[in-house]
Amino acid sequence: MVHLGAIDTRTHGACDCGDLCRGCEARALSVCGSLEDEAFTGLQKLNHPLNFPARSVLFNQETPVRHVFTVVHGVVRLYKLLPDGRRQIVGFALPGDFLGLALADGYGFCADAVTPVTVCRFSRDHFGDYADDHPQMLRRLHDMATHELALAQQQMVLLGRRDAEEKLASFLLGLQKRWARISGRTSVTIDLPMGRQDIADFLGLTIETVSRTLNRMARDKLIVIVPDGVRVMDAARLEAIASA
Amino acid sequence: MVHLGAIDTRTHGACDCGDLCRGCEARALSVCGSLEDEAFTGLQKLNHPLNFPARSVLFNQETPVRHVFTVVHGVVRLYKLLPDGRRQIVGFALPGDFLGLALADGYGFCADAVTPVTVCRFSRDHFGDYADDHPQMLRRLHDMATHELALAQQQMVLLGRRDAEEKLASFLLGLQKRWARISGRTSVTIDLPMGRQDIADFLGLTIETVSRTLNRMARDKLIVIVPDGVRVMDAARLEAIASA
DNA sequence: CGGGGTCGTTGTTGTAAATCAATGTCGCCA
DNA sequence: TGGCGACATTGATTTACAACAACGACCCCG
Numbered sequence: 001m002v003h004l005g006a007i008d009t010r011t012h013g014a015c016d017c018g019d020l021c022r023g024c025e026a027r028a029l030s031v032c033g034s035l036e037d038e039a040f041t042g043l044q045k046l047n048h049p050l051n052f053p054a055r056s057v058l059f060n061q062e063t064p065v066r067h068v069f070t071v072v073h074g075v076v077r078l079y080k081l082l083p084d085g086r087r088q089i090v091g092f093a094l095p096g097d098f099l100g101l102a103l104a105d106g107y108g109f110c111a112d113a114v115t116p117v118t119v120c121r122f123s124r125d126h127f128g129d130y131a132d133d134h135p136q137m138l139r140r141l142h143d144m145a146t147h148e149l150a151l152a153q154q155q156m157v158l159l160g161r162r163d164a165e166e167k168l169a170s171f172l173l174g175l176q177k178r179w180a181r182i183s184g185r186t187s188v189t190i191d192l193p194m195g196r197q198d199i200a201d202f203l204g205l206t207i208e209t210v211s212r213t214l215n216r217m218a219r220d221k222l223i224v225i226v227p228d229g230v231r232v233m234d235a236a237r238l239e240a241i242a243s244a
Numbered sequence: 245m246v247h248l249g250a251i252d253t254r255t256h257g258a259c260d261c262g263d264l265c266r267g268c269e270a271r272a273l274s275v276c277g278s279l280e281d282e283a284f285t286g287l288q289k290l291n292h293p294l295n296f297p298a299r300s301v302l303f304n305q306e307t308p309v310r311h312v313f314t315v316v317h318g319v320v321r322l323y324k325l326l327p328d329g330r331r332q333i334v335g336f337a338l339p340g341d342f343l344g345l346a347l348a349d350g351y352g353f354c355a356d357a358v359t360p361v362t363v364c365r366f367s368r369d370h371f372g373d374y375a376d377d378h379p380q381m382l383r384r385l386h387d388m389a390t391h392e393l394a395l396a397q398q399q400m401v402l403l404g405r406r407d408a409e410e411k412l413a414s415f416l417l418g419l420q421k422r423w424a425r426i427s428g429r430t431s432v433t434i435d436l437p438m439g440r441q442d443i444a445d446f447l448g449l450t451i452e453t454v455s456r457t458l459n460r461m462a463r464d465k466l467i468v469i470v471p472d473g474v475r476v477m478d479a480a481r482l483e484a485i486a487s488a
Numbered sequence: 489c490g491g492g493g494t495c496g497t498t499g500t501t502g503t504a505a506a507t508c509a510a511t512g513t514c515g516c517c518a
Numbered sequence: 519t520g521g522c523g524a525c526a527t528t529g530a531t532t533t534a535c536a537a538c539a540a541c542g543a544c545c546c547c548g
Binding site: 104161201 | 383401
Binding site: 205206227 | 504505506507514
């Protein structure tokens with residue numbers, strides 16, 4: 001059972017934020033990256049860093065969300081539930097990703113931690129006011145939103161018009177690219193912190209189809225399956241399948 | 245064959261824009277709705293109104309897009325093509341809708357006119373500069389982008405986790421709501437200017453499945469099929485299916 | 489008014505993936 | 519160390535939808 005509850009990492013007030021942000025690995029990738037020193041300091045004051053243990057809930061579909069988040073460490077899954085329990089994962093948030101863009105309307109979704117997660121949390125209202133006063137940051141948010149939108153459209157193609165193998169190939173290569181952007185270097189080993197069921201619910205498949213397809217790809221020497229990940233053996237063929 | 249080519253509606257320079265905008269039915273729904281008089285006048289100066297005949301191309305996946313658009317009249321379909329010809333329609337743009345949010349990156353898509361279409365066209369660069377100088381408008385653009393994102397996520401659920409009947413029920417009710425917003429009144433008759441193939445490519449189905457499912461819904465007295473549309477007979481049951 | 493083109497419907501068959509059902513593997517804790 | 523529980527794999531069967539095929543309705547234009 002997924003349980004709620006976050007651990008506050010602040011030990012003695014706001015000065016920790018400065019320390020946290022100074023060494024922040026996610027900063028260049030996140031909203032903060034757009035800000036000059038003085039504007040950045042202002043934003044820091046609003047920041048509430050938090051840790052979430054694996055499987056804990058950041059927010060859910062039902063309750064209105066009063067915060068926005070930037071992921072610093074770990075992986076968060078974002079999903080929607082249908083009344084009968086069917087689940088569609090709409091995205092995995094990795095370090096640097098911003099949570100809260102699509103929460104505006106009545107279209108809620110759930111977010112929970114796949115791994116232990118560290119986030120910067122901001123009050124939605126304060127953050128909004130701050131953005132309105134800093135067009136530079138609003139611009140960055142807008143760019144992030146349009147980028148997300150472009151990705152969402154890619155995902156529609158994937159969900160609507162691709163078969164299981166194409167879905168998996170795209171998923172793996174997409175994740176590889178995202179990890180590369182975060183770490184600064186491309187690795188043939190792709191870390192998969194999420195389980196098979198999560199992958200299935202992201203790709204619009206069942207867990208069995210994901211398992212079978214991955215193992216077939218391994219049999220075909222496209223990949224090797226390793227604990228918590230896969231290793232790409234034939235990048236060219238994989239890419240051919242992904243963009244077929 | 246879809247052919248390219250738009251008809252320029254300007255007859256003698258910029259003053260026509262004023263006339264067009266004054267009576268514009270889409271204004272309240274579009275970007276322009278966010279602007280004060282003086283800012284609005286400035287934007288008008290950048291506007292190039294255009295007509296596109298049905299089936300003509302506004303822009304396509306390959307060529308970089310140098311413009312953004314607001315739809316004034318008619319319906320535009322937005323889609324992505326896979327190399328082998330499979331097509332996924334990512335949205336239908338109705339009056340008031342803005343085209344160009346998700347065009348930023350290398351993730352292009354195509355847009356062509358389903359019906360005769362009137363748009364306001366802006367140079368991407370000029371429009372961008374204008375937005376940067378008018379935070380109010382940037383804010384509106386951002387709100388539109390996040391709204392689009394929320395819709396895109398809904399569409400992911402639909403494509404990934406719903407069966408044919410649920411897809412069609414959602415599609416019909418979604419369109420009904422959008423037409424209602426545009427016309428200011430809800431009608432039980434839902435106009436479907438797009439063909440069955442377009443609906444199929446939007447919902448991740450085949451044309452045969454769309455046809456069969458719609459006709460089954462008609463047999464079950466949920467709807468009646470009329471020329472270029474459907475009439476909702478049992479809204480309650482339809483909504484139950486749509487949100488099942 | 490007639491014929492061709494586009495679009496939609498309907499019937500039949502095929503198949504990818506879902507579903508149902510064991511079984512296997514690993515890690516954790518008693 | 520042994521057993522429980524979560525997760526993954528594998529196999530057998532079913533099924534929703536795709537694919538193929540043929541036909542029908544409508545429209546436009548000659």
